[in-house]
Amino acid sequence: MNEIIKMTATELAEKIKTKQLKSAEVVQAFIKRAKETDSKIKAYMEITEEYAMAQAKASDEKIASGKETGALEGVPIAIKDNILIKNLRMTASSKILENYIAPYDATVIEKLKNSGAVFVGKTNLDEFAMGSSTENSAFFTTKNPWDTERIPGGSSGGSASAVGAMTAPLALGTDTGGSIRQPASCCGIVGVKPTYGRVSRFGAVAFASSLDQIGPMSKTVEDSALLLNVIAGYDKKDSTSINKEVPDYVKNINKDLKGLKIGLPKEYFIDGLDTDVKKSIDETIKIYKSLGCDIVEISLPHTDYAIAVYYIICCSEASANLARYDGVRYGFRAECDNLSDEYKKSRGQGFGPEVKRRIMLGTYALSAGYYDAYYGKAQKVRTLIKQDFEKAYEKVDIIMTPSAPTPAFKIGEKSSDPLQMYLSDIFTISCNLAGVAGMSVPCGFSKEGIPLGMQLLSKYFDEEKMFNVAYKYQQATDFHKQFPRI
Amino acid sequence: MKISKKDVDYVAALARLEFEQKEEEKLTEQLASILGYVDKIKEVDTSKIEPTSHGFSGENVWREDTVVKSSEQTIESIFKNAPAKDGMFFKVEKVMDMED
Numbered sequence: 001m002n003e004i005i006k007m008t009a010t011e012l013a014e015k016i017k018t019k020q021l022k023s024a025e026v027v028q029a030f031i032k033r034a035k036e037t038d039s040k041i042k043a044y045m046e047i048t049e050e051y052a053m054a055q056a057k058a059s060d061e062k063i064a065s066g067k068e069t070g071a072l073e074g075v076p077i078a079i080k081d082n083i084l085i086k087n088l089r090m091t092a093s094s095k096i097l098e099n100y101i102a103p104y105d106a107t108v109i110e111k112l113k114n115s116g117a118v119f120v121g122k123t124n125l126d127e128f129a130m131g132s133s134t135e136n137s138a139f140f141t142t143k144n145p146w147d148t149e150r151i152p153g154g155s156s157g158g159s160a161s162a163v164g165a166m167t168a169p170l171a172l173g174t175d176t177g178g179s180i181r182q183p184a185s186c187c188g189i190v191g192v193k194p195t196y197g198r199v200s201r202f203g204a205v206a207f208a209s210s211l212d213q214i215g216p217m218s219k220t221v222e223d224s225a226l227l228l229n230v231i232a233g234y235d236k237k238d239s240t241s242i243n244k245e246v247p248d249y250v251k252n253i254n255k256d257l258k259g260l261k262i263g264l265p266k267e268y269f270i271d272g273l274d275t276d277v278k279k280s281i282d283e284t285i286k287i288y289k290s291l292g293c294d295i296v297e298i299s300l301p302h303t304d305y306a307i308a309v310y311y312i313i314c315c316s317e318a319s320a321n322l323a324r325y326d327g328v329r330y331g332f333r334a335e336c337d338n339l340s341d342e343y344k345k346s347r348g349q350g351f352g353p354e355v356k357r358r359i360m361l362g363t364y365a366l367s368a369g370y371y372d373a374y375y376g377k378a379q380k381v382r383t384l385i386k387q388d389f390e391k392a393y394e395k396v397d398i399i400m401t402p403s404a405p406t407p408a409f410k411i412g413e414k415s416s417d418p419l420q421m422y423l424s425d426i427f428t429i430s431c432n433l434a435g436v437a438g439m440s441v442p443c444g445f446s447k448e449g450i451p452l453g454m455q456l457l458s459k460y461f462d463e464e465k466m467f468n469v470a471y472k473y474q475q476a477t478d479f480h481k482q483f484p485r486i
Numbered sequence: 487m488k489i490s491k492k493d494v495d496y497v498a499a500l501a502r503l504e505f506e507q508k509e510e511e512k513l514t515e516q517l518a519s520i521l522g523y524v525d526k527i528k529e530v531d532t533s534k535i536e537p538t539s540h541g542f543s544g545e546n547v548w549r550e551d552t553v554v555k556s557s558e559q560t561i562e563s564i565f566k567n568a569p570a571k572d573g574m575f576f577k578v579e580k581v582m583d584m585e586d
Contacts (some may be wrong), residue, residue, distance in 0.1 A: 003494035061547055067529075100567055101563065101567060103560055103567070196542040197542045210539060211541060243544070273575060305522075311524055312524055328576050329567075330569075331569070332569075333569035336579060339578055339580065341504075343502040345556065348504035356513070357513060363501040364517070372524060374524070377585075378527060379539060380532035380536070381527050382538040383532075419516075419518055422520075435541025435542040436541075
């Protein structure tokens with residue numbers, strides 16, 4: 001195995017900048033790896049080799065001529081295929097956008113370009129980011145690099161699998177109810193959902209606008225901090241982005257944790273939690289105790305309602321957001337002789353079953369006579385969930401939970417029952433409803449050798465502390481240094 | 487939760503979605519099951535609670551409603567994605583004489 005693909009983004013950035021490695025050589029190594037493994041794991045919708053090699057060449061020339069370089073100069077990154085890169089195809093893993101070519105860059109892409117990052121490919125997802133396994137992709141299912149019979153998680157399963165299989169040191173995902181953290185947990189990598197408003201969503205395909213955030217995925221905590229440094233910040237093109245200073249997330253990553261209070265919500269440690277998951281969390285608690293942290297039991301009393309609230313809100317917002325796919329300005333069009341049929345047939349044939357299910361559920365919840373009972377009511381229970389977090393943070397600095405109730409399940413195991421699939425998001429969705437930041441960090445392996453993750457949930461805009469807490473743990477463990485045999 | 491075919495037809499019309507018969511039967515069942523589950527939020531007393539619309543609420547952003555000129559290249563790349571066009575127009579089937 002080429003040593004380059006085992007390096008972290010932080011190491012690669014340093015080596016490229018100091019001319020120990022050429023970007024072209026680095027990018028070539030990852031693309032070679034992607035080509036070798038992707039027939040087995042299918043992480044990529046498209047490996048953008050030509051595009052990446054041109055960018056790498058430009059970075060190398062910049063460095064050779066002594067020009068100022070960016071924080072990720074020459075470093076490869078994979079991008080979830082619901083984020084626009086100008087002049088590249090963007091499908092959102094949906095037939096309705098199969099041939100869509102992005103006319104502009106998402107704000108995060110613009111920022112990454114300015115930092116010198118190199119785009120090696122667009123990664124697979126559940127159609128419109130709706131799902132927990134990539135089985136809802138209209139094109140193919142991505143496999144878990146640790147066991148190709150299992151799901152990589154979702155919806156950012158392609159990005160998680162790409163990083164897990166070492167075909168890219170960094171990736172971007174989007175997270176509406178756990179779509180970065182749950183796949184990160186499944187594939188043994190780090191995944192971060194920043195505070196709502198921290199990262200601009202301009203140029204990411206809208207699913208549920210009050211919940212969606214773009215975030216980093218990588219092997220190590222430090223790499224995710226480095227990536228968030230690049231993509232975070234106010235953007236006037238996203239009215240929900242917050243105008244708040246962005247700290248250097250790497251700078252204080254190694255601070256001592258002595259006296260830090262970590263809260264364990266009792267509602268998350270229910271009977272029936274997978275024994276391997278439970279064991280890994282018990283071990284994690286021991287490590288934090290040895291680092292001088294206080295472990296405190298807390299309560300998030302409305303946890304039991306989170307999934308119900310989440311599905312009402314996300315489906316309602318999705319039904320409104322996806323109204324734009326009408327076959328007129330872009331996307332798939334079913335030919336008919338009148339406009340009304342054209343809408344119905346284009347959407348009926350262009351969207352997959354899960355997307356249609358959610359549009360239907362959302363349309364129902366917003367329809368006359370049901371709005372107050374569903375959408376209105378869910379927004380009120382959302383307030384209570386948010387207040388649960390605010391009260392908890394009066395007592396503790398950070399909250400820790402498992403990232404998922406079980407290790408990655410087998411492909412096909414839950415695909416026939418949407419409700420069962422929804423319940424696999426049980427630990428990640430409250431974070432989006434409350435708007436706080438969250439991340440998943442590798443914290444062990446199941447008996448079958450499948451990665452497990454723990455989730456850290458920080459206060460609003462306290463990602464700096466969250467990275468610090470995660471980094472110290474990673475320094476004390478070696479789960480992030482294990483590589484799958486693929 | 488009881489969901490009838492009539493309910494599903496009504497919502498499908500609102501959502502501008504057409505289903506095949508088998509697909510619709512399955513969907514009716516699944517929607518009933520999901521709505522049965524989410525109904526549990528009705529247990530919560532929210533009589534004195536204000537709704538939350540966003541994860542974190544900032545201030546609304548205002549700007550002047552001015553036209554910013556796009557480059558020829560941008561306009562071209564937008565029209566390239568159109569299923570049917572006529573010069574600088576998106577082409578659609580006739581809108582008049584629709585049954586609904």
